[in-house]
Amino acid sequence: MKETKEIKKDEALIRLMQPNADTRLPFMFNEQLMKRIEAETKRKARINTFWQYASVSVISIALIIGTIKLLFLYTSFNLIHKLEYIFNSAFISPDLKIYTFIGGCILILLYLDHTMRRRYEARHTKDSGS
Amino acid sequence: MDFASKGKMDANNDLYNIKKVLEGDTAAFSGILQRYSNRIFAVIVRIVGCREDAEELTQDVFMKVFSSLKQYKGNSEFSTWIYRIAYNTAMSYTRKQRKEIPYIDESLYENISEEEVDALFNRTDNSEKIEQLEQSVARLTGEEKALLSLFYTDMRPINEIAKITGLTETNVKTKLHRIRKKLYIIMSEIPA
Numbered sequence: 135m136k137e138t139k140e141i142k143k144d145e146a147l148i149r150l151m152q153p154n155a156d157t158r159l160p161f162m163f164n165e166q167l168m169k170r171i172e173a174e175t176k177r178k179a180r181i182n183t184f185w186q187y188a189s190v191s192v193i194s195i196a197l198i199i200g201t202i203k204l205l206f207l208y209t210s211f212n213l214i215h216k217l218e219y220i221f222n223s224a225f226i227s228p229d230l231k232i233y234t235f236i237g238g239c240i241l242i243l244l245y246l247d248h249t250m251r252r253r254y255e256a257r258h259t260k261d262s263g264s
Numbered sequence: 265m266d267f268a269s270k271g272k273m274d275a276n277n278d279l280y281n282i283k284k285v286l287e288g289d290t291a292a293f294s295g296i297l298q299r300y301s302n303r304i305f306a307v308i309v310r311i312v313g314c315r316e317d318a319e320e321l322t323q324d325v326f327m328k329v330f331s332s333l334k335q336y337k338g339n340s341e342f343s344t345w346i347y348r349i350a351y352n353t354a355m356s357y358t359r360k361q362r363k364e365i366p367y368i369d370e371s372l373y374e375n376i377s378e379e380e381v382d383a384l385f386n387r388t389d390n391s392e393k394i395e396q397l398e399q400s401v402a403r404l405t406g407e408e409k410a411l412l413s414l415f416y417t418d419m420r421p422i423n424e425i426a427k428i429t430g431l432t433e434t435n436v437k438t439k440l441h442r443i444r445k446k447l448y449i450i451m452s453e454i455p456a
Contacts, residue, residue: 144385144416144444150397151416156315157306159322164297167323168290171330175290 274299278342285333293330300343301326303418304350310413311354311406312361321357325350340427347420347428351410358406365405373445381448393451400450408443415440 277295284292304325309318328349336345384393401409407429414420414428426433 144382146385146394146397147412147416147444147447150394150401151310151412153302153306153417157302157309157417159302159305159319163305163319163322164294164301167297167301167326168294170323171293171327172290174327174330 274343275341279338282333282336282342285330296329296346297326300346304346306417307347307410307413308350308354310417311409312357313402313409317357321353322350325353328353341424344424344427347414347418347424348430351414351428354410355406365403368446368449372449373442376445376448378441381444384448384451385444396451397447400447403450404443404446408439408446411436411439412443 277299281292281295285296301322305318305322308321308325309315312318312321325346329346332349336342401412404412410429411425414425415422420428422433422436425431425436429436431439
């Protein structure tokens, strides 16, 4: 500790090393950094959500494939024949245009839902921010 | 309020802010920023010597602090942990810069007495000397500037500087004494 006290006596060094205007951050630094941190947090949350959905989808598909495989292997149940029977009995047209149309409608509705939700959330955030 | 109780209060505030950030309240990180950003910047700017680079490095430090906050186990003071990240960031920057460092013969250190060094550094009346001292500090290595900055700018105790830099306490003291002598030698080479 003796050495420490001796070093502390260096008045010239203490004077030189004191914080001054050159060692102060710009006024908006903390605010800008907080914005960067918040953006980073949102990016990480989006990545997390993507992986959650991806893993749930992969697991679900694997379970469906596994179930179908089991049904084929261990039972007399034949899904293709059953589906054919259902379609035939319901008089569904073999023309695929109708299914494409329905699928397209669903995609458009999902897109509209997504856009409106984003707009609503953006407006809600803006309102609560002001 | 004395230094010790202020330090204890800061530590409590740090722990509170860390807990909030880990619970998902990102805004609580601004408390940590307010407490440390200027102090960390002051140390980094002394080490790297360039304001723009120091600002970027300070941003990097706090991004690292934010993303690795989960890894802080409380084994040391939170301030020591932040300073260690800042020190490592600034050191890797200076290593990449590969600045030319003046060579000083080992025998020169032996020939200088502590009294001579004390006499030089305890004079603050001569502004020309202070200017020379500033030029001499600029010629030190990154590690030397870091030690000076932690000791003189931030007034960190030797044991904390040792934890921040990964050196032993004895090594920190020896290096600080050696830096003073080195500054004395460099100053004597600068024409008045």
